[in-house]
Amino acid sequence: MDTNDIFLREITLRSCSSLDIKESLRSTFTYLKDQIALSSLTLFIIDERLGAIRRIAQAVGDGGVLPDEIIPLPEGMLEKIAARNFSRPFIVDAEDEIFRRLAPFTRLEGLSDLIVPLRIEERLLGGLALRAEGKGRYSEKQAEFLGCIAKPFAIALANALAHEEVLHYQSVLLDDKRFLNRELLGDADEIIGANTGLRNVMEMVRQVAPLNNTVLLLGETGTGKEMIANTIHFSSQRKDGPFVKVNCGALPESLIDSELFGHERGAFTGAIAENRGRFERADKGTIFLDEIGELPPAAQVRLLRVLQHHEVEKIGGKRPIPVNVRVIAATHRNLQSMITEGSFREDLWYRLSGFPIIVPPVRQRKEDIPALTRHFLAEKSRELGMAAPPSIAPGALLRLVEYDWPGNVRELENVVERELIRYRGGALTFDAVQPDNDSSNRSQSSVEGQLSYPLNLDEAMAVHIKEVLVLTKGKIHGSGGAAELLGVNPTTLRSRLDKLGISYRRRELK
Ligand SMILES: Nc1ncnc2c1ncn2[C@@H]1O[C@H](COP(=O)(O)OP(=O)(O)OP(=O)(O)O)[C@@H](O)[C@H]1O
Ligand SMILES: [Mg+2]
Known part of the structure; x- marks a missing residue:
């Protein structure tokens, strides 16, 4: 192999040595600086979309690599570059119109610059710029000789750009996916009963x-x-x-x-x-x-x-x-x-x-029914375009709590939706929900066991209130409490309990 072949082989191998173009450039620089005067080696592309020259990477004296930089081009410059039809390597003339106008961004005096244009299928992608300290460091002969490194570098550059694009789309897709996931889940993270029944x-x-x-x-x-x-x-x-x-x-x-x-x-x-x-x-x-x-x-x-x-x-x-x-x-x-x-x-x-x-059935976590009902009322009325969820009639929640819900939360969700669709004003009664009369569950929750009929009003009220207290596990106040289920004020309920001689959890009073 003659020295030219060895040179070409080294350059080709090094320019394609890594998927990371910065790494390939560093490796090429290390080799090239022993062959030719060289203080820095810059790979740049002409980015038509940005109207700028983008420095992809620059290898400098100590083998370090400077990152991306964007050098905006003055108005009309892209056209001038295209018209010049750069194809062979050339030594930069500091007086040249194009380079003179780039001067604010890059120093040209007292330096020698040699540019190898990089083309693929006739299209000018960018170039490889060799720079050395001092004037007149490059000869026309060297420029001509360096023509052989244009092809391998153009290919390496095209690959690097394609790879960059893939990475770009990958991050765009990942971002889209996160966004869609959030959209899809929306309020799904709200699990009703997370601290109670579930x-x-x-x-x-x-x-x-x-x-x-x-x-x-x-x-x-x-x-x-x-x-x-x-x-x-x-x-x-x-x-x-x-x-x-x-x-x-x-x-x-x-x-x-x-x-x-x-x-x-x-x-x-x-x-x-x-x-x-x-x-x-x-x-x-x-x-x-x-x-x-x-x-x-x-x-x-x-x-x-x-x-x-x-x-x-x-x-x-x-x-x-x-x-x-x-x-x-x-x-x-x-x-x-x-x-x-x-x-x-x-x-x-x-x-x-x-x-x-x-995951337990709803009938084993009845304390969650009021909160689930309100959750679906808010959600469904929003979906149905109602201004605000209608109120719930006194006693209606109790009907829902007493029902056995064989279809569980989904059935409750459907019941609420149907009730809202049928809604014609007033408060929601949920009277389509009828507790099973023969439900074994209901007789279990009956406090009195054997009842002798007829009961007077106070007795009937006492039986009813006691049943509700069993359902709420003695809770009177707040969400899912007996007062809410019976549709009365907690203070009223407590005085009623005292009057009827029903004992209740005193700590509820706090
Ligand atoms: N604790 C909860 N809080 C809020 N929404 C709930 C809760 N549990 C269930 N849901 C809602 O009830 C509906 C039914 O729940 P899901 O589809 O998860 O049940 P499932 O157990 O998978 O039912 P199936 O066995 O029929 O597939 C869904 O719309 C879900 O969002
Ligand atoms: Mg399911």
């Missing part, structure tokens, strides 16, 4: 959220399992990663494998393109497998493998793909009896049930 659940959520383990959410339909799954993801370290939800009951059995685990192109008829499964999409985030009890047996086997080995096997794929995914599963079904029946795999159950959280 206190134990929230305590478990706090414990488990920061960890990486699988969580199984159990509870009747409409109890808030999905909401709890959201809370776990968004209070975990994975919160900026994807949160992928799959309703295992809603996917047709023939598609479930390819939806969850993905498939390669041509894996089956109709598989025109490669498809990333939901697990792959959830990489570095959380996957929420809702209605896990509906998962068909074949998919159960595949899921088990993912949980064991942390990798997915695509349908028609040649090798497994590692995934870093946290699994939250939920079901309203009784998985244990499904295991007995043989419709749910026991080994999968063991994998899933390391940290079960049981």
Whole structure:
């Protein structure tokens, strides 16, 4: 190899040595300064959008690299540069019109500057500027010779710009995603009953959220399992990663494998393109497998493998793909009896049930009903465009508290919405809600057990008030208290209690 070949080879290797163009420039500078007079090496682009020259990087004497800098171009300068059609390396003439007008930004006297224009497919991207202290340090011969480094540098520069663009879009997308997540969740972070009926659940959520383990959410339909799954993801370290939800009951059995685990192109008829499964999409985030009890047996086997080995096997794929995914599963079904029946795999159950959280039904946390009702009243009336939520008729809340809510929070949400849609002025009575007469729950909460009829008015009132006090666990004051449920002032209620000889928690008085 002659010296020219060695030179070209070194320059090519160094200009492409790193994805970070600053690093490549530093490496080129270190080599080039032993070959030619050189105190700094600058890579710049002509940024038409900004109407400026952008210094991408500059390597200086001690091998350090100065960061980005933007040098605005005077009016009409872009056109002048384009007209000049720079293509070969040239020694800068300080008297040249273009460079004279750049003088306020860069010193030219007492220095030698040699510029290698960088072009790709005829387009002028920018240039590489060599600078040395003192006048006349570069010769025309050197300028001509340096023509050979233009191509490798132009390619390195184009790659660096493309890479920069990708990084830019990546950060834009991440930002969009955070924004959308916030929008989507909106007020979802408001969990009613977090300190009352759901206190134990929230305590478990706090414990488990920061960890990486699988969580199984159990509870009747409409109890808030999905909401709890959201809370776990968004209070975990994975919160900026994807949160992928799959309703295992809603996917047709023939598609479930390819939806969850993905498939390669041509894996089956109709598989025109490669498809990333939901697990792959959830990489570095959380996957929420809702209605896990509906998962068909074949998919159960595949899921088990993912949980064991942390990798997915695509349908028609040649090798497994590692995934870093946290699994939250939920079901309203009784998985244990499904295991007995043989419709749910026991080994999968063991994998899933390391940290079960049981979300209790509404009838076991009646104290939350008033707050839930008010929450949905505010939310739904806003959605329906009402100026303010209507008031609740005396006694109506009690009707809601006494009802058993087989559809749980979702049923309550629907009841409130229907009541608002039917609303024609006045106070809301919720008289569409009728407590079940034969509800075993109701007779349990009956204080007197055996009643002898007919009761006089005071007796009937006493029985009724006592029932309400059982429901509110003795609470009189404030949200969910007996006074609110009965639609009377707390002071009035207390004097009524005294009169009827009903004992109540004295500390309530404070
Ligand atoms: N404690 C709560 N505070 C506020 N809103 C709640 C609460 N619990 C549930 N909700 C709301 O009730 C509705 C039903 O909750 P969610 O969808 O989480 O229930 P689920 O247990 O997943 O039900 P299913 O088993 O039917 O899928 C949702 O609109 C949710 O936002
Ligand atoms: Mg759900």
